[in-house]
Amino acid sequence: MRVIAGSARSLPLKTLEGMDTRPTTDRIKETLFNMIQSEIPGCRFLDLYAGSGAIAIEALSRGAKEAVLVENSKAACACIRENLAFTKLDSQAVLMEQDVAAAIVRLSGQEVFDIVYMDPPYAKDYERGALEALAAGSIIDGYTTIIIEEKLDTDLSYVQDLGYTITKTKMYKTNKHVFLKKEGK
Template sequence: MGRHNRPRGRAKPATFEEGELRIIAGEWRGRRLNFPALQGLRPTPDRVRETLFNWLQAYVPGARCLDLFAGSGALGLEALSRGALSATFVDNSPAVTRQLRDNLQRLNARNAEVVEAAAMDWLLQRQTDLEARYDLVFLDPPFRCDLLPLACELLESRNLLADQALIYIEAESELGLPRLPESWKELRSKTAGQVSYRLFIREGESLPQ
């Protein structure tokens, strides 16, 4: 039968190739989860995540987390596995948010929220002083879209950061340090290939050496 002569019926939903990520440590250590392998979706590599969560190990338990450009959700999922109180995942892709909800259900995670929205739209809709304030924020936006400065500004102006909140920024190394709120102090930074990753704290308190 030719391709133009298929029987009519309900269209099949779009399918995507899948990638796989691994939870490194905590309650779900070693669990492998799928994510849609969409163009531009690049989970934080295992070795970078391991370094980041070594930096954060004393701060994750009990933290309220925001994974703003969630993608695979690797950072927020790792935080939940290591004892974070809650996590909010924000992404504008229906395929991504659907898979995140499926993964959270598989893990029986009841302390997470998945929001299907563009990160900037979501931030702009937050009502200053009336929203949850986050202890730990992960910012890993699509490369070469110049989203970081405005995202950082809105996190501050909408008062979405707790006192002494920690903010992780992952970006292309060629970008350099973006314009950031004056109250953010850089604590750690490393470069791995074409990616730079940095940890900041709000209001200038430093982590122990």
């Protein structure tokens, strides 16, 4: 796994051993960032369930102003710290080693994020809790792009009941990216 583009282009990133995380492949990461490339420069980026930190690091490498990474695994946080230091992007990043819902509450009252990316463990319905916390908090608005990476068969039809609209879905062989906006811009 590597950084695809920007200031840290081609630098290899570490990942965790085992099956606790599923790093987004370079091909899927490249497709994702091609879709959001115009939103990245100068943005505030929130990476929930950050894993190795590769998605937030890609955003920073491509010109995001700041990234906040949320991860509750000690091993994953150690990996993120190493990757941020190696890419020399650590001064633009904040790593929160805690539960996603608690982090969202802790971030409330700060500036709104432009992009929120979440790649929770598949088939555990964690994204629902994160979306509920985001809707109840003050860190997103109607202009924030929310991206969820999930299994192909994950049903996200409930998001409208939480106050979100699905604006786009990009399907891959084994997973998908679902793009949301909070209703009521």
